[in-house]
Amino acid sequence: MKKFLSVVLCFAMILSLTIGCTTQKNAGTGSSAEPQSGTGDKKVTVKLGIWPEDTLADDIKMHEGFVTELKTTHPNVEIVPSYYKYATDTFVSLAASNKLPTVFETWYTEPQKLIEGGFVADITDVLKEKHWPDQMNDSIKKLLSKDGRIYGIPRDGYALGLMLNVNMFKAAGLVDDKGYPIYPKTWDELAVTAQKIKQKTGEAGFCLLGKDNAAGWHFSNIAWDFGATLTKENNGKFTANINTPEAIAAMQYVKDLKWKYDCLTADPTKEDWASGFVNLGTGAAAMYIGANDAVNQPTQVNKLPTKDLALVPIPAGPKGQYSLSGGTPYMFAKNATKEEISAALDYIEIMGKSPMTSTNALKGMYADARSRVSKGVPVLPVFPAWTDPTFLEANAKITKENSNIDMKLYQDYFDAVKKPGNLHFEEVGSAQDLYSELTKVIQAVVTDKNTDIPKMMAAANTNYQKILDEKVNK
Known part of the structure; x- marks a missing residue:
């Protein structure tokens, strides 16, 4: 006192x-x-x-x-x-x-x-x-x-980053000579790292959300790194832009996490914002997209010691590195x-x-x-x-x-979000409705490896445009 x-x-x-x-x-x-x-x-x-x-x-x-x-x-x-x-x-x-x-x-x-x-x-x-x-x-x-x-x-x-369970990186042998996690710098590296962790520990390398709007929210950040812009604005009117080659490539990446790399939790369609932190905090997943304002979730709520949590920059894609802010x-x-x-x-x-x-x-x-x-x-x-x-x-x-x-477990994250152009606000238009349409596609690609992604993205684009016209473009 x-x-x-x-x-x-x-x-x-x-x-x-x-x-x-x-x-x-x-x-x-x-x-x-x-x-x-x-x-x-x-x-x-x-x-x-x-x-x-x-x-x-x-x-x-x-x-x-x-x-x-x-x-x-x-x-x-x-x-x-x-x-x-x-x-x-x-x-x-x-x-x-x-x-x-x-x-x-x-x-x-x-x-x-x-x-x-x-x-x-x-x-x-x-x-x-x-x-x-x-x-x-x-x-x-x-x-x-x-x-x-x-x-x-x-x-x-907040700005989205990548949360790590440090113990799981140690168990998989993915640490440097000082014991700090060797974290993925790109989305391709994340897939490989997550696969290695699952093979060596038996637990998921990455927790992907697929249950509710939070799934589309996380996906939008991946899509930007692949070069996508999911909604366009012109003179106060909004146009859906979901079925582009860049957005389709990002969704293909999500599909590969499930069917090519087999590095996710058992059923992503049951994973929401809270369950992602449960998985990370309890050691059921080694990586999860999270932000600075939610570090209490894996620690206080799910009992992960502070020394075993790291927050690092969101991985970069082929067209850049953005943190949803x-x-x-x-x-x-x-x-x-x-x-x-x-x-x-x-x-x-x-x-x-x-x-x-x-x-x-x-x-x-x-x-x-x-x-x-x-x-x-x-x-x-x-x-x-x-x-x-x-x-x-x-x-x-x-x-x-x-x-x-x-702070060595966090400094790279804070350095990254200070870089000019790193922060990216959520999509214009009606973001929550956008996320809902994207989540439907995510649910399809993680439950059926034969999902036709271009067809699904085209349908999502049509649905979202209808919503924009009815709710926003009046």
């Missing part, structure tokens, strides 16, 4: 000397002032959809601490735990009946649809009062904006009042998920890092969803103070 307090106080002193003493002077540059919601004495109730689910007792305890902190400056604000997991099939009905929580998480594929549908609140004015807009990553801000107005803020960002934004219910939105943003600041570096924000960052250490989750460098230099410096110091990993 003494160490914790000394770190926080040290940060607070340094920041106060660096960025000034008054709220007005500090505004928008990593303020060390405590959050002020501007709610006055009016009773404000915030339904917190970002509250942890019931099974995460430690996380709930941490959030209870955040509530206590908020109460010291916002005695009029009541926080109501209201855990919500975004789902496309139930969201519209909840929004239409005003049953959404005040603040909730979604995916970066969704904001433009939610904004267009009038389901989320415009938070521009509240953000400007807090001087946050200029601190947001420009690309992410664009995803969360329409006509110059902002409708959300980033929780974090996205993340999780916080968005707000359409019927949320200005006071509710402001109080929710102050809560997010206390969590350490804003661009600010107030004492409470630093404590939130530190608490999050300590929580990760206690749960056996890698403490990684922050992905720059917020760009304020003071915030990034403070976060880097906290990360270093709480490091629980060998």
Whole structure:
């Protein structure tokens, strides 16, 4: 506890000397002032959809601490735990009946649809009062904006890479003289490496998803590396572009993983996002496509020790190396009042998920890092969803103070995603519908080695174009 307090106080002193003493002077540059919601004495109730689910007792305890902190400056604000997991099939009905929580998480594929549908609140004015807009990553801000107005803020960002079970690489003899995994640099190398691992260990070398939209999501990254663009845009209209030679070649590669290399889990059509991490964490698969924001899945959730997890760059294809980039934004219910939105943003600041570096924000960052250490989750460098230099410096110091990993198992990944042109946002149009159509083809090629890929891709293209015309190209 003494160490914790000394770190926080040290940060607070340094920041106060660096960025000034008054709220007005500090505004928008990593303020060390405590959050002020501007709610006055009016009773404000915030339904917190970002509250942890019931099974995460430690996380709930941490959030209870955040509530206590908020109460010291916002005695009029009541926080109501209201855990919500975004789902496309139930969201519209909840929004239409005003049953959404005040603040909730979604995916970066969704904001433009939610904004267009009038389901989320415009938070521009509240953000400007807090001087946050200029601190947001420009690309992410664009995803969360329409006509110059902002409708959300980033929780974090991610870029897909390749997760490795280091123990399985050791068991297969695929490590260097210092014991570090010799990981595949290309998709062709991945197929060969995965085959060797399965032959030597009896377990899958690679976990390919084939159950739901996540399968198409992962495939899109492979397709880009083969030179494909799966949707084209022209003057606001979208055209399906699935049945190209490049996309067909990428799907042939997926088919080969099953029938030529025989390196996958027993039935990819049963594998979804969560089961992929189960396989990786328990040693049923040596490699799995994953990102920096999900390192808790193989470790905390599936008990893989941090020393046995590596995150390396996504393999390169014949036409390049791209990392699908996205993340999780916080968005707000359409019927949320200005006071509710402001109080929710102050809560997010206390969590350490804003661009600010107030004492409470630093404590939130530190608490999050300590929580990760206690749960056996890698403490990684922050992905720059917020760009304020003071915030990034403070976060880097906290990360270093709480490091629980060998960065050699991660450094190549972070170096790769910083390269110009590496990050690739998800396909335009209607990405989730695109993924659904691609998943149907994946399911066919991993269950029938005689599948006619060009024919299947042509059918997927026709189906997706129909969806685009009905839902988007109006």
